Amino acid sequence: MDKVSCYHCGDPCGNTKIVFDSKTFCCNGCKTVYEIFSDHDLSYYYDLQQAAGSSPAEIEGKYDFLDTPAIAEKLIEFQDGQMAIINLYIPTIHCSSCIWVLENLNKLNPQVLNSQVNFPKKTIRITYNRNYLTLKDLVILLSRIGYEPYLSLEDLGKPTKAKDRSLIYKLGVAGFAFGNVMFLSFPEYFDIKEAQAADFWLTEYKTFFRWLMFAFALPVVFYAGQDYLKSAYKGLRARMLNIDVPIALGIIALFTRSTADILFDFGPGFFDSLTGLIFFLLLGKFFQQKTYSFLSFERDYKSYFPIAVTKLLPGGAEENAQVYHIKKGDRLLIRNQELIPVDGILISPKTYIDYSFVTGESAPVPKKSGDKIFAGGKQIAGAIEMDVLKPVSQSYLTQLWSNAAFHNRHSSGFRTLTDRIGKQFTLVVLSIATVSTLFWLLTEPSMALNVFTAVLIIACPCALALAAPFTLGNLLRIFGNRKFYLKDTEAIEQLAKVDTAIFDKTGTLTKSNKEQVTYEGIVLSEEEKSLLVNTLRASNHPLSRSLYTILADHDIITLDEYEEIQGKGLSAKADNQQIKIGSASFVGKNQDEDLGKTVVHISTNETYKGCFVFRNEYREGMPELFRKLSEQMDVAVLSGDNEGEKLRLQTLLPKLTPLFFNQKPEEKLEFVKSLQDQGKKVMMVGDGLNDAGALAQSEIGIALSENVNVFSPACDGILDATKFKELDSYIEASQKAMRIIKWSFVFSFVYNVAGLYFAVTGQLEPVIAAILMPLSSISVVGFTTAATNYVGRRLK
Amino acid sequence: MSVIYVLLTISVTVAIFFFIAFIISVRSGQYDDSYTPSVRMLFEDELVKNEGSSKKKGSEINPTK
Numbered sequence: 001m002d003k004v005s006c007y008h009c010g011d012p013c014g015n016t017k018i019v020f021d022s023k024t025f026c027c028n029g030c031k032t033v034y035e036i037f038s039d040h041d042l043s044y045y046y047d048l049q050q051a052a053g054s055s056p057a058e059i060e061g062k063y064d065f066l067d068t069p070a071i072a073e074k075l076i077e078f079q080d081g082q083m084a085i086i087n088l089y090i091p092t093i094h095c096s097s098c099i100w101v102l103e104n105l106n107k108l109n110p111q112v113l114n115s116q117v118n119f120p121k122k123t124i125r126i127t128y129n130r131n132y133l134t135l136k137d138l139v140i141l142l143s144r145i146g147y148e149p150y151l152s153l154e155d156l157g158k159p160t161k162a163k164d165r166s167l168i169y170k171l172g173v174a175g176f177a178f179g180n181v182m183f184l185s186f187p188e189y190f191d192i193k194e195a196q197a198a199d200f201w202l203t204e205y206k207t208f209f210r211w212l213m214f215a216f217a218l219p220v221v222f223y224a225g226q227d228y229l230k231s232a233y234k235g236l237r238a239r240m241l242n243i244d245v246p247i248a249l250g251i252i253a254l255f256t257r258s259t260a261d262i263l264f265d266f267g268p269g270f271f272d273s274l275t276g277l278i279f280f281l282l283l284g285k286f287f288q289q290k291t292y293s294f295l296s297f298e299r300d301y302k303s304y305f306p307i308a309v310t311k312l313l314p315g316g317a318e319e320n321a322q323v324y325h326i327k328k329g330d331r332l333l334i335r336n337q338e339l340i341p342v343d344g345i346l347i348s349p350k351t352y353i354d355y356s357f358v359t360g361e362s363a364p365v366p367k368k369s370g371d372k373i374f375a376g377g378k379q380i381a382g383a384i385e386m387d388v389l390k391p392v393s394q395s396y397l398t399q400l401w402s403n404a405a406f407h408n409r410h411s412s413g414f415r416t417l418t419d420r421i422g423k424q425f426t427l428v429v430l431s432i433a434t435v436s437t438l439f440w441l442l443t444e445p446s447m448a449l450n451v452f453t454a455v456l457i458i459a460c461p462c463a464l465a466l467a468a469p470f471t472l473g474n475l476l477r478i479f480g481n482r483k484f485y486l487k488d489t490e491a492i493e494q495l496a497k498v499d500t501a502i503f504d505k506t507g508t509l510t511k512s513n514k515e516q517v518t519y520e521g522i523v524l525s526e527e528e529k530s531l532l533v534n535t536l537r538a539s540n541h542p543l544s545r546s547l548y549t550i551l552a553d554h555d556i557i558t559l560d561e562y563e564e565i566q567g568k569g570l571s572a573k574a575d576n577q578q579i580k581i582g583s584a585s586f587v588g589k590n591q592d593e594d595l596g597k598t599v600v601h602i603s604t605n606e607t608y609k610g611c612f613v614f615r616n617e618y619r620e621g622m623p624e625l626f627r628k629l630s631e632q633m634d635v636a637v638l639s640g641d642n643e644g645e646k647l648r649l650q651t652l653l654p655k656l657t658p659l660f661f662n663q664k665p666e667e668k669l670e671f672v673k674s675l676q677d678q679g680k681k682v683m684m685v686g687d688g689l690n691d692a693g694a695l696a697q698s699e700i701g702i703a704l705s706e707n708v709n710v711f712s713p714a715c716d717g718i719l720d721a722t723k724f725k726e727l728d729s730y731i732e733a734s735q736k737a738m739r740i741i742k743w744s745f746v747f748s749f750v751y752n753v754a755g756l757y758f759a760v761t762g763q764l765e766p767v768i769a770a771i772l773m774p775l776s777s778i779s780v781v782g783f784t785t786a787a788t789n790y791v792g793r794r795l796k
Numbered sequence: 797m798s799v800i801y802v803l804l805t806i807s808v809t810v811a812i813f814f815f816i817a818f819i820i821s822v823r824s825g826q827y828d829d830s831y832t833p834s835v836r837m838l839f840e841d842e843l844v845k846n847e848g849s850s851k852k853k854g855s856e857i858n859p860t861k
Contacts, residue, residue: 096835103836119832168822176815180808205800212804 008034009146010051029056033145040107049097054146062335063143065308065320066136075151075307076135077125083113084130088149090142091707093122102147109133109141124149153305153323170224171286174279177216177224181275184213188268189767210262213271221255225278242415243422243465246429247281250460257453270457273769277462280777284469288476288489295718297487301376301398301689305341309334312385323392330388334379340386343395346371348384352541353377356506358397358689363543363598363614376689381541400665400693416493417741418468422461429459436760447762454764458755462773463748463780467741471784475737478792483720484730491716494700496734497681501629502672502694504686505639505649508704510616511721517550521602521610528604530557531579535572538562543600544570544581547612569601579604584611598644616645621725623652628728630654634680638663638671640690669693685727689713702727726795733791740787744780751776 004013007023008030018025021038025031033053037045045053066072078085092098098117102124105112111133115126124147128138142149187209232248235241251274258269310333311321318333323341326332331347334340340353352364358376367373373386375395392398433455440448472489479486486492503509524532534557536548541564561573569582580587580603587603598614629635636658637649643661650659663671672694675682684691684698687705692713695701703712706721719727755772758764821827 096838099832099835100839103839117832117836118829119835120829165822165827168827169819172815172818172822176811176818180811205798208801208804212808 005051006030006055007046007051008053009055010053011055027055029146032056036108036145037101042101042104042107045097045101048100049095053097054092056144056146056148062338063136063139064310066139067134068308068320071308071320071322072135079130082129082131083127084135085125085127086135086138087123087125088139088142088151089121089123090147090149091122092147093117093119093124098147101145105141108145109138112138151307153302153307167282167286167289170227171279171282174220174224174275174282177220178272178275178279181213181216181271184209184216185268185272185766185770189770206268207262207265210268213269214259214262217255217258217271217274220275220278221251224282225251228278228281240419241423241426242419243425243461246422246426246459246461247465249426249429249456250462251278253453253456254460257457268766270766270769273457273766273773276770276774277460280462280774281465284466284473284781288469288473295485297715297718301401301692304339304376304689305392306339309338309341326388326391328388328390332386332388333383334386335383336380338379340373340375340377340379342375342388342392343390344373344386344388346373346384346386348386350381351379351384352381354380356688397665397689400669400689416468416490417738418465421464421745425461425464429455432459432756432760440762451760451762454759454762455756457769458759458764458772459752460773461748461752463751463776464745466777467744467748467780467784470781471737471741471744471788474785474788475733475792478733478788478795479730482726482730482795483723484717484726485719486717487715491700492734492737494681494716495683495731496738498633498683498700498731500634500636500675500680501683501685502636502638502675502698504668504684504688504691504694505637505645506616506641507687508685508691509622509637509649510618511706516615516617517547518613518615519610520613521608524602524604524609527575527577528579528609531572531574531577531604532581532602534559534574535562535570535579535581538572539564539570541570543598543614546614547600577604578606615648618652619721619724623654625725625728626653626657629731630657636660638668638694640664640668665690665693669697672697683731685719687712729795733795736791737788740784740791743787744784747780747783748776751779 004017004024005011006013006026008025011026013024013026018028018031020031020034023034025034030053033056037043066075073079076084076086090102093102099119102117103115105115105126111129113127113129115124117124126138139149139151187206228244228247228251231242231244235245254270254274254277258271258274261267261269305323308320308322309326311319311326312331312333313319321330326342332342332344346367346369348369350366350368352366353373354364355374355377358374364380365377372389374397375392376397433452436455437448437452440451469489472492475492476486476489479492486495529551533548533551536544536551538559539545557574559572559574561571563571565571565582565586568586569580571578571580573579581600584599584601587601587608588606589601589603589608599611600614601611602609626635635654637653638660640663641661646659646661650657653659660671668691672682672684676697676699682698682700684694684701685704686692686695686701687703691701691703695703695713695715700717701715702717702719703715704719704721704724705712712718751772755764755769755776758768
C-alpha cells in the first residue's frame with residue numbers, strides 16, 4: 001500500500017484516503033479539522049509543526065450531560081452573570097502547534113474571551129461568555145478540532161488543591177540569607193587580630209556585622225529548616241534514628257554555639273556554615289522533587305468512569321444523571337463505545353462488551369437480554385438499555401478499592417538507605433562527641449563544651465544527606481527522558497531491591513489493540529475472498545470488524561442474500577456462491593477442538609475451507625526480557641484471561657515460568673500479598689483496573705501504557721509500552737544507583753573524619769567549617785551527578 | 797552616623813526588595829508553568845506575518861465567492 005500520510009495527523013492513510021485541497025487526509029475527521037482551521041485563518045498551525053493534529057473522535061450525544069446545570073456547575077471553576085472560567089485536561093496536547101491553536105480559540109468562536117495552555121500539565125484554562133456559549137458547545141468545539149477534553153468522575157466535587165509552594169519559599173529564604181551571611185562574614189575570614197591597626201574600622205563594626213548575621217540566620221533555622229527539626233523530633237518520638245536526627249543536632253549545635261560565640265564575643269560564630277548547610281539540604285530536596293505534572297499516579301476508578309449517563313424515564317424521555325445519583329432500578333441508555341458505570345441487567349436483546357481493561361479477557365464478551373453485566377466494561381455494539389442493580393460505590397469493580405491495600409500504602413513501613421545509615425551514623429557521632437568531651441573534661445575543662453559542639457557541627461551529615469537526593473533525582477530524570485516515569489525517588493530504591501517480578505498478560509505482555517490473525521486451511525480463491533470481505537463488511541460483530549480491517553481491499557459487490565444469526569455466524573450469497581462464517585458447528589465442522597481460542601470458521605458452498613485464528617500479539621522483546629529477568633529474580637505471569645494462550649506462552653517464555661490464569665482482581669492482590677509474606681520484594685507490572693489491587697499491594701507497581709496520557713491505575717511508575725523490553729536495564733540502573741550512593745557515603749565519611757580531627761583536637765575555626773562543609777557537599781553532588789549520567793548513557 | 801551603617805542599610809534594603817519580588821512572583825504562579833511561556837513567546841512575530849499573508853489570501857478568494 002502507498003505510504004501517504006495524513007496532512008493533519010500524520011497517520012498513514014489507509015484504504016479510505018480523502019483528497020481535499022490537494023492534500024491527503026486519513027479520515028473525514030481530519031479533513032474537517034483542516035477545513036475549520038483554514039476557514040478561520042489558522043492554517044499557520046501546519047507551518048509550526050508538520051502533521052501536528054490528532055483526528056477527532058465521534059462525539060454525538062456524548063456531551064449532552066453538560067447541559068445539565070448541576071453537572072456543569074461542578075466542572076466550572078468560576079462564573080458570574082457574564083463569563084465563566086473552566087480548566088480542562090486535554091491529553092492530546094503535545095506540541096507548539098497545539099498551544100498556538102488552543103490559545104487562538106477565539107478566532108474559531110468569538111465568545112471565547114481568553115484561553116491559556118499549561119503545556120506540562122496539558123490543561124487549558126478558558127474564559128468564555130456564558131450567555132452566548134454553553135459549556136457543552138465549548139467542549140464540542142474542542143472535540144471537533146481534535147482536542148477532546150478528558151472529563152471523568154474524578155473532576156466532580158474534587159476540591160481544587162492549593163499548590164504547595166513552601167519548598168520554593170524555603171529555598172528562597174535560605175538562599176537569600178546564605179548569600180547575605182557569606183557577604184557579612186567575609187571580613188572575619190581575614191585574621192583581624194594580627195593586623196588590628198590597619199583593619200581598625202572592621203573590628204569596630206564587628207558586633208554589628210555579627211548580629212546582622214544572627215538576624216539573617218533566624219528565619220533560616222526556624223522557617224527554612226523547620227522540617228528537619230520536626231522530622232527529627234517525630235523520629236525520636238517514634239524511637240527511630242533517621243538521618244534527620246544528626247542533621248537537626250548539627251543545626252541546633254551550630255545555632256546555639258554561634259549565638260553563644262557572638263554573645264560572649266568568643267568569635268564570629270558559624271552562621272555562614274549554618275545557612276549554607278540548610279540551603280544545600282533544601283536544594284537536594286528540591287532536586288529530588290521531580291514531578292511529572294501531566295501524569296497522575298494516584299488514579300482510581302473515578303478517573304476512568306464517566307461523569308454522567310443517560311437515564312431513561314418511565315415515559316420514555318431521556319435525562320442526564322450524575323453517576324453518583326444512579327439508584328437501583330433505574331434504566332440507563334448506554335451508547336456505543338460508552339462505559340458501563342454500574343452493575344446491572346441487560347434489557348436490550350444482545351450486545352458485546354469489551355472487558356479487557358477490567359478483567360483482562362482479550363475478546364469481547366457477548367451478552368444477551370437478561371444477562372448480568374458488570375461495571376467497567378465498554379459497550380461496543382450500538383446502543384443498549386440496562387437496569388441498574390447496584391449503585392456505583394457498591395459495584396463489583398469498585399469494591400476492590402475498599403481493600404486495605406489502597407488505604408495504607410506500603411511506603412509507610414519502608415526505610416530508605418539513607419535513614420538506615422543515619423541510625424548508625426548518629427550513634428557513632430554521639431559516642432565520639434561524648435568520648436572526646438570526657439577526654440577534654442579531664443585535661444582542660446574549659447575546652448569541653450567547645451569540642452562537644454564542634455564534633456556535632458562538623459559531623460553534620462550534609463554530604464551524606466545529599467547523596468541520595470542527587471543520585472536518585474538525577475536517575476529519575478534520566479528514566480523520564482527514556483519514558484519510564486517513576487512517582488518518586490523511593491520507587492528507585494524499591495526497584496533496586498526487587499526479587500520477584502509478576503506480569504499481567506492482556507495489555508501488558510500483549511499489545512492492547514493489535515491481534516495477530518492467521519489463516520489455517522484450504523487457500524481461498526479470489527472470488528471467495530471477495531465474498532468473504534463483503535460479507536464481513538455488512539456485519540457489526542467485533543470479530544467481523546477486526547477481520548475486515550485486516551483483510552485486503554476488495555471491490556464492493558452487492559450481496560444477494562445476507563443473514564446474521566445471533567451467537568452463531570453469518571451466511572451470505574452472491575453470484576451463486578454461498579459463504580458461511582462463524583462457529584464450527586454453524587459452518588458444518590463437527591469436532592470442536594478450539595476451546596479457549598478465538599476462531600472464525602469459513603465454509604463456501606457447504607464445504608469447509610478453514611479458519612482464522614485470532615491470537616494476541618506479544619510485545620517485541622518479551623521472551624528476551626523474561627530470559628534476562630529470570631536470571632536474577634523469580635518471574636510469573638498472572639492473567640485474568642482464560643487458558644487459551646497457555647501453550648503459546650510456555651513456548652515463548654523460559655521453562656518453568658509459573659503461569660496463572662483466570663485470576664480475579666482480588667486474587668491477584670492476594671497472590672502478591674502471599675509472596676510478600678514469604679519475604680519477597682515484589683514488582684507488579686500491569687495495565688488495567690484489574691491489576692490495580694496488585695499494583696497497590698506490591699513493593700513497586702508499574703503500569704504499562706501505550707499512551708501515557710490516558711488512564712492508568714494507581715501505581716509507583718508508568719512505563720511507556722515501547723520501552724517494555726528495556727525494563728531489565730532500568731532495574732539494573734537503579735541497582736547501580738544504589739551502589740553510587742554507597743560510594744558517596746564513603747566519600748562523605750572521609751570528609752567527616754578529616755573534619756573530626758579538627759573538632760576533637762579543639763582547633764575548629766569557623767573558616768575551616770565554612771570551607772569543609774560546602775566542599776564535601778559539592779564534591780559529593782558532583783560525583784553522584786557524573787556517575788548517574790554515566791549510568792544513564794549506558795541505557796538505551 | 798558612620799557611613800557603613802548607611803551602606804549596609806541600603807544594601808540589605810535592596811536585597812530584601814528583590815527577595816520580596818521573588819516571593820510575589822512565586823505566589824502569582826509564575827513558576828508553575830515554566831515551559832509554555834517559552835513557546836508562546838515565539839508565536840507573536842510569526843503570527844503578524846501570517847495574518848498579513850492570510851488577509852491577502854482572503855481578499856483574493858472573496859470576489860470569486
